[in-house]
Amino acid sequence: MSSTTDSVHSVSSDEFATLIEKELEWNSSEDEDDIESDRIKRRKVEELDNAEESQEATSIAMVPQTSDGAVNLETCLHQAPIFGGMCSLCGQFVKDHPAVSLGYIHKHLKVGTEEMNRIRGSDLKSLLRGRKLILVLDLDHTLLNSTRIDDVSAEEEYLIKQADSLQDIPNGSLFKVDMIRMLTKLRPFVRTFLKEASSLFELFIYTMGERFYATWMAKLLDPEETYFNEKVISKDDCTQEHRKSLDVVLGADNAVLILDDTEAVWSRHRENLILMDRYHFFASSGRPFGHSGKSLSELKRDENEKDGALATVLEVLKRIHEMFFTQEYASNPTNADVRKVLKKIRAEVLKDCRLVFSRVWKLGERPHNQRLWEMAQQLGATCDTELDESVTHVVSTDTGTDKARWAVQHKNFLVHPRWIEAANYLWRRQPEEQFSVNQIKK
Amino acid sequence: MFFHIVLERNMQLHPRHFGPHLRDKLVAKLMKDVEGTCSGRHGFVVAITGVDNIGKGLIRDGTGFVTFPVKYQCVVFRPFKGEILEAVVTMVNKMGFFAEAGPVQIFVSNHLIPDDMEFQAGDVPNYTTSDGSVKIQKESEVRLKIIGTRVDATEIFCIGTIKDDFLGVINDPGASS
Structure with a gap:
């Protein structure tokens, strides 16, 4: 053993080269995982040892000894993370072992499915013991809004001068990041949000942006690296194009909540998703989504800090966390599922509402497939196609339909479809008067 | 493990360097080109300790560049299976930890x-x-044993273990502060 820790050996390069060659040969032939070659290898190593009797050779001869320890080289199933193409249990090279790349932790780290499940399982236990859940956060339109500096409109030019210094990130909210030529505005309340959420959740960032962008944004949101330490997942890590999936997140699905403004990317994890109202600060950001009016930046306004989207959702998250640990986890610790809690809380929003839709979608389309219908049902409302006494709300875009007139006659609520969307984002039944059909003309 | 070996390299030099300081230029360029690089064969070149011999230069047709065969001594570092290394922890997570020993990145599951x-x-x-x-x-110093190595053109990866006698933390910054 002592020979290996000696620091500098003087060897001629020829001698060294032959030694290295043998060692490399040893490595490459190791790929064929059979006992026969292994035996030959050992013999070769022993020969080498005898022939040269140099100190270096002893270090190679030690290798088979490692197999006498905890790990058996021949029977290793490689159920451990794979680093640089090597199994981290036995150190052998592994090929064709199905594994997900976790590039956001280390460029050369991969983890197989069984190992992933094992890590998730053991992690879940310690997570729940610490009364924490996992929260996956989207960046753009959820926590912040960015625009390319080239896309800044004339009316927004003033912002570039106002940008906060990158030397003092914790106190700023508008940053000009020259390295990526971006102007970024953090959503109001985001710092408080992260601080409070981090005490209840383990936080991840999951964005469709490039890694370089994502790390910059993480730096702006978390300059001290207390929340997102090595948990920033970007486009480069996605296993499927244009899809986000929890398969690269080191967390069990039943303990994960997702905050995102785009539902479509999470098609496999809708039950974990809390949909966010999009934050459009810059003019260039709203345009692709069909916003034609002036942007917040042009109006020199911003989302309200106290009852903005992040403050609202933080309250919801707190309720979910509370309910999860006081009811769900307390009654059934082994199968506790945060998705059930989310569903339950969501279903309280429009409880006791009985909706009938009128002229919201085209005649002849199946109402059950409609997004609004589905959304209303998830929010706890009962949806119907025919009018009767128990109906409380008629959802319509037009006051002229039969159903709309019925609602007015019977003094029931006649609301615009946006009423449902608002309730979905704000997690509260909204005052119907603000969503009457006449007022909202779009 | 460290080795002190003699290596050879063909250096290309621009004609503008021809003059009384040609040799110095050549050595400076050698250091810039070689130190800090990896070769799968020899490992990581830590430092050049001396230049043994600079051969006769050969003028290249067309470009005017001159190729000199240079023999130099250098210290290289190459990890081996079974070797005990001391390394600094760079990242700790659920799956294990990453550590660095100079240019070598080690993962301990x-x-x-x-x-x-x-x-x-x-x-x-x-x-x-x-x-x-x-x-x-992070920043802890650990003594670990290498159980697998891969030397790429520019990087060296290792798998390590601390599940053995006399392995593990040798200095803990958290405890001392």
């Missing part, structure tokens, strides 16, 4: 961390024994 050490999440993720006496976190 939690399978190969002693069973009595458990992962603790938080601001400073770490592995700690149940009595709290031993802690592995």
